[in-house]
Structures are given as C-alpha cells and as structure tokens.
Amino acid sequence: TKASLEPAKAGIPVAVMPMPMSGVSGPVTLAGxxxxxxxxxxxxxxxxxxAGPGAPVVYSGACGTVNFRTGLETSSAETMxxxxGLTQLAHLYDLPSESRGMRSASKLMDAQAGYEMAIALIPHLLSGPDxxxxxxxxxxxxxxxxxAMVIENEIIDYALRYIQGIEVNDETLALDVIHSVGPRGNYLGERHTLEHFRERWKSRIADISSFEAWEAEGVKSLDAVAKEKVRGDPGHP
Incomplete structure (x- = not known):
C-alpha cells in the first residue's frame, strides 16, 4: 500500500491488485x-x-485458484x-481495467500450452480488459x-480478427462485381479483389504453405519459428 502513495500524489496511475487465492486467502466459491x-x-x-485526490487508478484483476491436490496456484478455467468478472466490475465503476494474461499450467510451449492459452483468451474477448x-x-x-510470448501474440492477433466481425456495405456486398463476373467467371482478375485482398488476416509465424513447401523449408515446427523470431533471425521481422 505504501508504494502506491507517492505515485498517487504525483498523479501517476496506480494499479490496485488485491490478488486473493480462491479457497485459501479467499472463499472457495468464485462469487465469494x-x-x-x-x-x-x-x-x-x-x-x-x-493520498492524491483525483489520482488515476486501474482496477487490476489477478485472482488465483489453488489446485487442492497439489497445493499449488495454477492456471484454470476458474482463474480466467x-x-x-473483475473486468466487468471495472466497467461497472467506469475504471480502466487490467487482467492477467492467458497463462498455461504447462512447463513448456507444447500442445497443452497452446490450447490453454487459446481457450483462456475467450474470457478476455468477452469481458474486454484495457x-x-x-x-x-x-x-x-x-x-x-x-x-510462448511470440506464440501468444499470434493467438491474440488471430482472435482480434474475430471480434472485428464482417463489414457490410455496398462495397463489401459487391453485388455489381458478382453481376459483372457472372456464373462462369472468376474474381482473381477483378479490381475489387485487388483493392481488398490485403485485408485478409496474415499469420506472422504459422506455416500455411503446402506440405511440399514446408518440407523444402526444413520441416520447422511452430516453436522453432518462434525461437527464430525471438533471436531476430532474417525473415522474421
């Protein structure tokens, strides 16, 4: 608490993060x-x-859950x-919100880590922390x-495309283009395609080529590509 007083007096934003552990330092029920x-x-x-009247404050959510079999704090569906829920309370008070990342219980960046991080992103998308x-x-x-940070960034970027949704207007409905191309044509050579094809989401690290092309490039796994990006190897800006 003392560490937050001087920043508050100076008008520096302070994140208040209580961090109760459900079932240990907080009730075992999520609502509690x-x-x-x-x-x-x-x-x-x-x-x-x-300490500082009018000081900016961030509602920081970092509740934890304990694994009752091991006694360890761990990532779980309940944690997210x-x-x-804390992000929604921040919205209720009209305060900026901060929430913990999509951490995994896995010990390395494997399939478990990938699916846990991806699923853990869902509550963030629904609640909308700042x-x-x-x-x-x-x-x-x-x-x-x-x-893991590089791969997690990819997961977030992918998911953000979902929440952008589908833009619907005269240009995107493309009725004039459909009529112009007709049933026997294709859209590859159309100006409409040229003007919009760059809007497609692009992966920074995932391989979306054919098996033959992937094999020719050295049969690299996702974590190998992410390691190259961390090291700043050419081809991974």
Whole structure:
C-alpha cells in the first residue's frame, strides 16, 4: 500500500491488485472471491484517493485458484472466469481495467500450452480488459518464455480478427462485381479483389504453405519459428 502513495500524489496511475487465492486467502466459491477482491480493491482505491485526490487508478484483476491436490496456484478455467468478472466490475465503476494474461499450467510451449492459452483468451474477448499483463507465462507464471510470448501474440492477433466481425456495405456486398463476373467467371482478375485482398488476416509465424513447401523449408515446427523470431533471425521481422 505504501508504494502506491507517492505515485498517487504525483498523479501517476496506480494499479490496485488485491490478488486473493480462491479457497485459501479467499472463499472457495468464485462469487465469494469476487466479493472479497472487490472489497479490497475499493479499500485500496480510497487510500490512493486520500493520498492524491483525483489520482488515476486501474482496477487490476489477478485472482488465483489453488489446485487442492497439489497445493499449488495454477492456471484454470476458474482463474480466467474470476478475472473476467473483475473486468466487468471495472466497467461497472467506469475504471480502466487490467487482467492477467492467458497463462498455461504447462512447463513448456507444447500442445497443452497452446490450447490453454487459446481457450483462456475467450474470457478476455468477452469481458474486454484495457490491459492484459503477463504474456508468455508457463507453469502458472513461474516460468516466463519469450517463445510462448511470440506464440501468444499470434493467438491474440488471430482472435482480434474475430471480434472485428464482417463489414457490410455496398462495397463489401459487391453485388455489381458478382453481376459483372457472372456464373462462369472468376474474381482473381477483378479490381475489387485487388483493392481488398490485403485485408485478409496474415499469420506472422504459422506455416500455411503446402506440405511440399514446408518440407523444402526444413520441416520447422511452430516453436522453432518462434525461437527464430525471438533471436531476430532474417525473415522474421
């Protein structure tokens, strides 16, 4: 708490992050943990505002869950639900929100890490935090992997394309182009295609070529490509 007072006096944004552990330092039920976290956040908010009236404050959500078989804090569906709930509370108070990243319980950047990170992104997309912190976290967050961070960035970029949706207007409906091309034509040579084909989402690291092309390039796995990007090898800006 003391560390937040001087920044508050100087008008520096302060992130208040209570971090109760559901089932240990907070109730085992998710709703109960949200109640405790929110109460602690509001307490911190009051303290910060006393130190610096009008100081900017970020509602920072970082609730955790414990694995009752091992006693370890771990990434879980409940962890992400809790932090989505805290983001919604931040929206209720009209405060900027910060939420923990899509960390995995895996110890390396494998299939488990990939699917856990991708699924953990869903609550973020639904709740809409302003800041997502802690990218590249493995084993809960005890390991931070630059390779995982690169892959996680790809997952986020991919998902952001989903939430952009489909733009519908006269230009995108392309009725005049459809009539012009007709049933026996194709659209490759059309100006409309030339003007819009660059709008397609482009992967930075995933291989989308044929098997033969992938084989000719050295049969590289995704994590190998991500490692090259981390090292700044040519071809991976």
């Amino acid at each position: 943990t949200l109640v405790e976290d929110n109460a602690e956040f509001l307490c911190g908010l009051v303290i910060v505002e006393f 639900l809790l932090n989505a 800041i997502v912190l802690g990218l590249g976290g493995l084993e809960g967050v005890r390991i931070n992997s630059p390779v």
